[in-house]
Amino acid sequence: MDHTLERPVASSTALHLLLSRQSSGALVEPAPSGADLDLILDAGLRAPDHGRLRPWRFVIIRDDAKPAWAERVAEAIELRDPENAPAMIEKYRAWVQRTPLIVALGAEIQANHKIPEIEQLLSAGAAAMNMLNAAHFLGYGGMWVTGANAYDPRVASALGFEAPSRLVGFLALGTPRPGPSLARPSRDVHVREWRG
Numbered sequence: 001m002d003h004t005l006e007r008p009v010a011s012s013t014a015l016h017l018l019l020s021r022q023s024s025g026a027l028v029e030p031a032p033s034g035a036d037l038d039l040i041l042d043a044g045l046r047a048p049d050h051g052r053l054r055p056w057r058f059v060i061i062r063d064d065a066k067p068a069w070a071e072r073v074a075e076a077i078e079l080r081d082p083e084n085a086p087a088m089i090e091k092y093r094a095w096v097q098r099t100p101l102i103v104a105l106g107a108e109i110q111a112n113h114k115i116p117e118i119e120q121l122l123s124a125g126a127a128a129m130n131m132l133n134a135a136h137f138l139g140y141g142g143m144w145v146t147g148a149n150a151y152d153p154r155v156a157s158a159l160g161f162e163a164p165s166r167l168v169g170f171l172a173l174g175t176p177r178p179g180p181s182l183a184r185p186s187r188d189v190h191v192r193e194w195r196g
């Protein structure tokens with residue numbers, strides 16, 4: 001039994017859906033679009049945010065823009081790591097081609113603000129999580145990916161994120177291929193009670 005569902009939770013509830021979410025790297029069409037995509041983006045905009053800085057910035061990459069995006073990243077890879085570039089570029093092109101929809105996640109950081117940068121980044125992460133959950137609730141699947149490209153200033157700049165703002169990763173979104181439900185870690189390892 002999946003331990004996260006050991007207590008009865010009505011299958012129609014949001015909590016049931018929350019407890020059954022898992023990432024999917026094997027995505028196929030259709031991607032969320034129209035009203036579904038708007039709901040996913042709106043869920044991102046429901047993230048907690050200290051000081052109402054609203055650091056969340058989402059850049060949608062889809063359809064005809066995908067090959068051009070792959071080429072922009074290819075240029076960055078070539079400059080970053082010329083020796084390994086051919087294989088890395090091929091791998092990235094293939095990923096972009098097979099990913100139905102990519103949402104680049106940015107955090108517009110206000111430096112030297114009384115709200116520390118870590119809190120602005122955490123808020124961007126919370127937005128990403130809300131979006132993954134919303135996608136799952138609507139029957140889609142997703143995966144948050146970073147890797148060297150997400151930390152390359154040239155890639156961030158191509159999306160309009162200049163320091164101190166940051167690219168915090170990419171959400172790959174689409175329809176998940178059916179697969180097994182992955183076991184989740186035990187609460188015992190992750191939770192303890194402080195008793196002084």
Ligand SMILES: Cc1cc2nc3c(=O)[nH]c(=O)nc-3n(C[C@H](O)[C@H](O)[C@H](O)COP(=O)(O)O)c2cc1C
Nearest residue numbers: 021022023024025143144145146147148168169182
């Ligand atoms: C900030 C962040 C960055 C990630 N980057 C990658 C990545 O570049 N490549 C990858 O395979 N998984 C990456 N992951 C992990 C997957 O998104 C996913 O969480 C993992 O496959 C476990 O699946 P689960 O969400 O069902 O537990 C990242 C996760 C986070 C939170």
